[in-house]
Amino acid sequence: MIHANEIRLGNKVQAHGEVITVQQILSSSLIYDSQIKVSREVSKVRGSYKPVYSAPFVEEIKEADFNEIDPIVLTPKILEKCGFRNFMREEWILKIGNSHYDFEFESDGLRLRHPTPSRIPIQYLHQLQNFLYAIAEYELETEL
Numbered sequence: 001m002i003h004a005n006e007i008r009l010g011n012k013v014q015a016h017g018e019v020i021t022v023q024q025i026l027s028s029s030l031i032y033d034s035q036i037k038v039s040r041e042v043s044k045v046r047g048s049y050k051p052v053y054s055a056p057f058v059e060e061i062k063e064a065d066f067n068e069i070d071p072i073v074l075t076p077k078i079l080e081k082c083g084f085r086n087f088m089r090e091e092w093i094l095k096i097g098n099s100h101y102d103f104e105f106e107s108d109g110l111r112l113r114h115p116t117p118s119r120i121p122i123q124y125l126h127q128l129q130n131f132l133y134a135i136a137e138y139e140l141e142t143e144l
Helices: 076-081 125-136
Strands: 012-015 018-021 029-038 041-043 052-054 057-065 091-096 099-106 109-112
Touching: 012 125, 018 029, 091 125, 099 125
Parallel strands: none
Antiparallel strands: 012 018, 029 057, 041 052, 091 099, 099 109
């Protein structure tokens, strides 16, 4: 389960056995898909010889409660789909603009390589998305 304060719009998480993208955060749930369906119906108008049509709009949403949402665990395969390159065993590099960010992927998670390494490892995809947005204002896109 993920708490509402851990996610933001655009995060990838799992719900109902599928990978979803957060579109809207509500008080106890989130919306991950919305579609507007338009139908064409014939309306009866008194005194008219021509058919008159109306087009009602119906919004269909898919929603998941926070207790149904699970994080996506980072794996080497997911890092590759996110644009990371691996040159050495545990070293993973992501290029953002003209900058390169070096990470070490260890058993407890992903850590930024720095003279003072990060204390808390990044274990889940939504944490990585939030981290990259916080340090570089970069929206990490991935197709899972």
